Amino acid sequence: MKISGFTFVKNAVKYGYPVVESIQSVLPIVDEMIVCLGNSEDETDKLIASIDSDKIKIIHSIWDDNLREGGKVLAVETNKAIDATAPDSDWLFYIQADEVLHEQYHATILAAMKKYKDDERVEGLLFNYHHFYGSYKFIGDGRSWYSKEIRVIRNDKKIRSYLDAQGFRKEGRKLKVKLIDAYIYHNGWVRNPVEMQKKYTDFGKLWHADEGYVKWAEEEKKKSVEFDYSKIDSLTTFTGTHPAVMKGLIEKENWNFNIDIKKKNFKNTKHRILYFIWQNFGWRPFEYRNYIKI
Numbered sequence: 001m002k003i004s005g006f007t008f009v010k011n012a013v014k015y016g017y018p019v020v021e022s023i024q025s026v027l028p029i030v031d032e033m034i035v036c037l038g039n040s041e042d043e044t045d046k047l048i049a050s051i052d053s054d055k056i057k058i059i060h061s062i063w064d065d066n067l068r069e070g071g072k073v074l075a076v077e078t079n080k081a082i083d084a085t086a087p088d089s090d091w092l093f094y095i096q097a098d099e100v101l102h103e104q105y106h107a108t109i110l111a112a113m114k115k116y117k118d119d120e121r122v123e124g125l126l127f128n129y130h131h132f133y134g135s136y137k138f139i140g141d142g143r144s145w146y147s148k149e150i151r152v153i154r155n156d157k158k159i160r161s162y163l164d165a166q167g168f169r170k171e172g173r174k175l176k177v178k179l180i181d182a183y184i185y186h187n188g189w190v191r192n193p194v195e196m197q198k199k200y201t202d203f204g205k206l207w208h209a210d211e212g213y214v215k216w217a218e219e220e221k222k223k224s225v226e227f228d229y230s231k232i233d234s235l236t237t238f239t240g241t242h243p244a245v246m247k248g249l250i251e252k253e254n255w256n257f258n259i260d261i262k263k264k265n266f267k268n269t270k271h272r273i274l275y276f277i278w279q280n281f282g283w284r285p286f287e288y289r290n291y292i293k294i
Contacts, residue, residue: 001117004085004155005030005055008077009097010038010063012047015199016191019044019097020051021245026095027053029106036081038063059084071164078161089155090117096165098188099151102243105182112180113152123159123175124168125152126291127182133189134229134257136242136250140189142234142264143271147284150177150291151184167290176294185243192255196227229257234264234275 005026012019023033033055035048039062048058061080067073078094085092091113095101101109109125116122126148131140150167153159153175162169169175191199242250266272278284 001091001114002086002089003030003091003093003113004089005033005093005095006036006078006081006085007034007095007097008036008038008061008074008081009044009048010077011040011042012044012097013042014040014044015202016195017097018100018187018246018249020047021243021249022095022097022100023048023051023056024245025101025103025243026093027055028103029110030055030093031089032057032086034059034081034084036061036077036084038077057084074165075161075163078165082159082161083157085155087155092153092155094151094153095184096188098186100185100187100243100246102183102185102241104241108180108182109152112178116178121176121294122178123154123156123170124150124177124291126177126179126293127151127184128179129186130183130238130240131186131189132238133232133235134259136187136190136246136253137238138235138257138259138261139238140232140234141236141275141279142232142266143274143278143284143287144233147287148179148289148291149184150175162290169290174290174292177291179293185246187246190253191227193226193229193257196229197225200227230259231265232259233266233271235259235261237261 007023009017009019023035027033035056035058037045037048037058037060059080061077063073064076067076082092112125128148129146131145132138133140153168156170159168159170159175266275274285
């Protein structure tokens with residue numbers, strides 16, 4: 001069984017992406033790791049080159065600014081990485097630059113890959129998610145977070161990244177997948193508040209048209225130089241362990257973020273009821289699902 005990993009990244013240094021840790025977290029279970037390296041304004045190329053592994057294969061890319069709106073460029077860059085994977089790989093493992101895999105799930109993932117390798121019905125593997133927010137001590141548990149997403153796909157080049165690269169589709173339809181007992185650790189919302197505000201406003205370009213972005217960005221800059229982490233619907237304390245590769249970054253957390261997890265900030269009664277159902281019955285009614293579980 002052969003496995004290719006793939007990711008894309010741009011301006012990892014400028015925006016504080018844990019991309020080194022992200023890549024290192026999947027290296028033990030892949031035979032190659034494709035990194036689609038965008039035209040960065042910082043030293044991201046040196047950062048990737050610093051990873052000591054002959055499994056890493058870098059392809060260079062220039063992002064198309066005409067595809068910014070709606071985050072389309074993110075899917076385009078993901079597809080470039082997919083297309084660079086080895087044709088004889090059985091599975092492709094996708095990890096985004098702000099996601100990390102815990103080593104405790106390696107065996108589970110490999111077992112699932114072996115189990116379903118020859119079952120053509122299974123087009124991908126579905127993972128659970130921990131969304132860290134504000135600090136590595138807290139995770140989001142409200143309805144604003146997706147609870148599951150596909151991160152392993154069969155090596156079928158008809159499978160394409162979808163919309164803003166959150167999931168995948170094959171010829172326009174949802175993939176048929178198996179849910180496995182493993183989590184992806186999403187760290188995209190854990191940064192020093194000043195760095196987080198900079199990333200938040202800059203990345204608004206990917207979802208707003210040019211005129212709309214200028215107006216939106218100006219309003220954001222008037223608010224504060226620091227990101228306001230308090231505007232979140234619901235958090236809970238993380239009680240598990242972090243991936244070993246994250247030890248250094250966690251020790252460098254140099255800002256103070258504490259919040260009363262008992263206080264909730266739901267925007268309406270509907271969200272409060274949905275949260276109650278999720279917490280008490282483990283059911284998430286009306287949740288968007290970009291996949292079909294089989």
